[in-house]
Amino acid sequence: MSSQTGQRAVPGGEPLDVNDPRLSRFDIVREGARRDDIEIVHYEPQVAPGTKAERRLVRTVAGFFLLTGLAATAFLAIYIWWPWEYEPGRGGDKLYTPLLGVTLGVALLGIGFGVLTWGKKLLPKEVSIQDRHEGAPPAEDQRITGETMAYMADELGVKRRPLLGVSLLAGLLPVGAVAAAPLVGGLISDPHKDDQMMTTGFVPRDGQKIRLVREDGRPIRPADISAGGQITVFPGVEHGVSNRYADSPTLLIHLREGDAEESRRNNEREGHGGYMWGNFAAYSKVCTHAGCPASLYEQQTNRLLCPCHQSQFLITDNAKPIFGPASRRLPQLPIEVDAEGYFVAKSDYTEAVGPDFWERP
Amino acid sequence: MTSDNDRRRGLLARLRGRPGAPSRGRRRLGAAVRLVAALMLAGGAYTVLAPGAAAQENPPLSTAAADGKALFDVSCVTCHGRNAQGVEGRGPSLIGVGAASVEFQVSTGRMPMARQEAQAARKPEVFTRDEIDQLAAYIQELGGGPVVPAGDNLHADGNVAIGGELYRINCSQCHAFSGGGGALSSGKYAPSLAPATDRQIYAAMLSGPQNMPVFGDNQITPEQKADIIAYIQQTLKDDGDPGGFFNLGRYGPSTEGVAIFLVGIVALVFASLWIAGKS
C-alpha cells in the first residue's frame, strides 16, 4: 500500500463526480475522505434506529444531561444561599467548599459522560485508514528550495563584499547587547553591599551592644529560660523581629550543668572560648545547609535537627554537623549579660551565617 | 505472703494492660495500697514512737503523698529507685521534676513504661486520676518543681491569634503546623497533639518531657500558655477543615502527591480506558 502514492484506486477507477444526483451524502463524504487519502474501511452503526437499545441509550444520555442541569442548579443555590462566612468550629461554612466541589464536579462529569456516551455508543463505529505521506520529500523540491536560498545569498553578495558582513555584525552585536543590558543591568545588585552576607542584626551600633530580645521585643534575663529550655531570640534593633533580619534569628539554649561543661570545653577547642555565658549558649537558627530554621532541639541528646533536610547538629560539640547533608557548624553568637541583667551579643557572629556560598572566607 | 502476691499480680496486670483486668487489678491494687498505707502508718508510728531510731531528715509526707509513695513503691521503684533517686541506666531521678512531670508522664500512659526504648509512647493510662494526683503529690513533696494549675479547662480565656503566633515560633518546628507531630533524630519523635488534654499540654511545656525543651513560666507566661493551648484545642482540633471532607491528614504536600496519583490519575486513566475501549 505504501508503494501506491497519489490517487487511490476507487471502485470505478475515476474520482467520483460529486454533482451526480444519485450519490448519497455519505458517498460524497467518502469521496472527500478518499481525496485526502483516507479509506473508510468500516462504518457500522452501533444501534439500529428505532430499536430498544437506541431508546435506552438516548435515555441514558438525556439522564446525564439532566443530572448536569440538576447539579448545576444545586451549585448555584448553594453558592448563593449556603452560609459561607468563616465561623470557628465545625459549622455549616465548613461544608460550603465541599458542596460546591461536589455539585460542580457532578455537573461537569454529567456533561462529560453524556457527551462521551453519545459519541461512543450512538455514533457509528468506524475504521479509517489514512496514508501518512511522509518520509523523504521529493529530492527535486529539496534541490529547488536549496538553490533558491543559495541564490538569495549570492545576490546579497556578502562573500564578494566582506566589509558588509563584518560591519553588519559589528553593528548588530552591540544592538543585541543593548537589548539585554537594561534587563541584566537592572537586576544586578551587589551581594556584598554593606557586607550584608557577613553581618547580621547583632552588629554593635554606636558602640552599643545589641540585646537579645523575644518575638515581642522584650529583652531576656537568664532566669527566664529553665535548664533544658531554649528560646528563639532576635536582635534588639528596630525591625529586628522581621524578615528584614532574616539571617539573625538565634537559638538561645540553657544547657544542663554537665552538658554546659562539655560544651565549654569543646568551644575552647574550636576557638570559641568565652562565647557562652554561664550555661547559656546561642547558635544561629539559620541552617548552614539550605537556610531553614534548624530548631528541633532535643534537650536530652542536645541535638538540633533541621526539618528540611534532616541535618543534625550536636550542640555540646559546638554545633558540629553529625548527620545529614550539612557540612558546616552552626555559627555561635558570643553572648554575655549586661549591667541591667539582660542578655546582649558581645559582638556580631564571627563567621558568615546561613547557607554556604562560593566566596565565604 | 498473700499481700506480696496480690501486689505482684496486680502490677503485672497493669503492666500488661489487659483490657478486662483494670477493675480487678485496681481492686487488688487498692487492697495493696491500703495494706502498704497501713504498714506505712505503722512504720510512721514506729518512727514517731521510737525516738532516735531514724534521723528526721525529711518532713513527714501528707496523706496524699504517702498514698502516692505507696503507689510509687509498687509501680515505679524498679526504674526510678528508692525515694525516686533514679537507677543508673534504667530511669532518671525524679527529685525536682515536680508534679507537672508526673502528671504528664502518668496521665498519658507513658509511665509506667512497658519496656526500655528510644522514647516512651503514649498508651492507655494505668492509674486513675486520684492515683495520679497522689503520685504527683509524692514527687512534689520529695523535691519540689513545677505544678500544673488546677482545673481541666486551662484555655478558657486564651487568645487564639496570640497562641497561634507563639505556637509557630515555639512548637510547630517539632509538632508541625497542623499539630500532627513529626520525626526527630534516630527514631525519636514529637508526638501528635490530637489526644492531648489541656493539662497534659500545660504539663509538657512546664516539664519538658523526654526530648522536649522546657518552657518555664518565665519564658512563656501562664497566660501565654493558655493562648497556646487555646490555639491547639480550638483552632487545630475543634475548627474543621473548610477545604474539604478529607484533610489528607494535614501532612502537607506528601499526601497531596499521593492523592493526585491514587485519585486523580487513577480515575482519569480508568476514564480513558473506558473512552478508548471497544464498545
Next chain:
Amino acid sequence: MKRRKFDVAAVPGNTARAVDDRFQVATPLRRLLNKVFPDHWSFLLGEIALFSFIVLLLTGVFLTFFFEPAMTEVIYNGSYAPLRGTPMSAAYASTLDISFDVRGGLIMRQMHHWAALLFMAAIVVHMLRIFFTGAFRKPRETNWIIGSLLFWVGFLAGFTGYSLPDDGLSGTGLRIASAIMLSIPVIGSWVTAAVFNGEFPGTIIISRFFIAHVLLIPALLVALITVHLGLVFKQKHTQWPGPGRTNGNVVGERMFPRYAIKQGGFFMVVFGVIALMGGLFQINPVWLFGPYEAWVVSAASQPDWYVMFLDGSTRLMPDWEITIPIGEGYVIPPLFWPTVVLPGILVAISLLYPFMEARHLKDYRSHNLLQRPRDVPFRTGLGVMALTFYVILTLSGANDVIADKFHISLNAMTWAGRVGLLLLPPLAYYVTYRICLGLQQHDREVLAHGVETGIIRRLPDGRFVEVHQPLSAGNGHGELDYAGWVVPKKMNRLGALGPAIRGFFYPIERPAEAPVSPGHPPVEPRPEREEITSGETRP
C-alpha cells in the same frame, strides 16, 4: 425588480459559500475534518495534561482578580479569627481573603492547586508512555524535547505559584531555593542578589514571581504546547502495530465527529475530577501555616510532589564540601550537587536520549509504529531504572513523614535511601530486562503452539495433554512470526482482538473492500469461530 422569497434553509449553505469565496477554506477544512486519529487509551494521557492546563488558565484568571502580589506589611483583619491582628505580607493576607472572604474563592484556589498537581502528574505519566513505547524516535525527537521542556517549565510554573501565597511553608521553600542559587560556584551570590534584589527575602520577590507565574511562564507554556500539538498534527499520531497498520498509514477514526466528541467529553471529565478533588480534598491549608517568618518552620516541610525528588536528593546527599585553597579559600557546598548538577544531568540525558538511542542502535529510519515495552528490553530496563531512581528520590523527599508515621528511625530512612539509590536502579534494570525477555518468550510460545484452552485430553496411551488452540487459521501447525502485536493468551480474546478488519493475524496488503454505507451493517459476517480440532502438546 422581482422580490425573491427568503429561504431560511439556504442561509448556512450560502454563508458558507460566501466565506469560502473569500478565504478558500473548504479544502483545508475538509482535510481537518477528515484527519484520522488512532484510538488507544494510552494516547489520552497527554490530553489530561492539556485539559488540566486549560483548567489552570481558567481558575488562575479568577485568582488574579483577588490576589495582591506585594510584600508590604499589613495587619490582617479578615474573617479568619486565629490570624486576626497578625502582621503579614499583603500577598498572604490576600490569599487568606481568597480563602475566607471571597465567595467560592477557596474552591477556586484548591482547584487551581489540584489542577497544577494533575498537570505535572499527567506530564510524567504521558512521558513514561512515550518513552516505553518508543514514540520519541525519528521523526518525533523534537516533540520529545518540547515535552521534556514542558515538564521543566511546568516545574517552574508550579514553584513560582506555590511561593506566591508567602505562607510559612512556601517561604521555607523559597529560602531553600535561594540557598540553591547561592551554592552555584563563582556567581552564586550574584545570582541570588539579582533574583531577590539583595539579601533574602527582600521585598520584591513575590512581585517578580507573580509576573513570571501569570505572564512569562504561561506564555512560554502556551507556545510550547502549541508547537507540541502542531507537530503531533503535522506528523500524525503514532499507532500500535496490528492488523492493517503499517509504518505508512494511520488506522483509526476521523477527527469529526466521533473523535472530537470523545475529546470534548474527556475534557469535561478531567474538569469534573479536578472540581471534585478541589471540593473534597483540602490542599495547602495556608491559614494553618501562618505568614512566612524566617524563624518559623514546621516539622515535615516538603515541596509539592514534583519538586520532592530534588528535596530527596538533597536529603540523601552526604556532607561533602569541596574547598579550593586559593587565596582566602573558596567553597563548593554540598547543596550544589543534588540541586543544580543533578537536575542539569537529568535534563541533558532526557533531551539527548532519542539521539543517543538512535546512535547506539544505528537506527536512523522513521518510525510511526510503536513498540511494545517487552520488545525492547534494554530501553524498558533503562526506563524502569530511571523511574526507580526518581521514585526513591521522591520518597526520600518525604522520608521524615514516612519515618514518623511508620515508626522508623529517621537516620535509618536516610541511609536506606542512600543505599537504595545506588543498589535498586541497577537491580530494577536487570529484573525488568528478564521480565521483558520472559514475556517475549511466552508470546512466541503462544504463537508457535497456540492458546491454552484448559481442555485436558487423555491420549490412548494414558497420558494427559492440554489442548492448545493454534492461532494460525489454516493447517493448525503453522508457526506465526512475532510481529510486535498483542498476542491473545486466553480463549475469550480470540476473535475479540483488534478492530473489525478481516484477517486478524495476517497483515493485509490492502484493506478489504467492505461494502460501506451508513445505516447498513457490513454484509460480510464475522468469521465463524473455528472449532477446536487439534492440539499441540508442549515439548
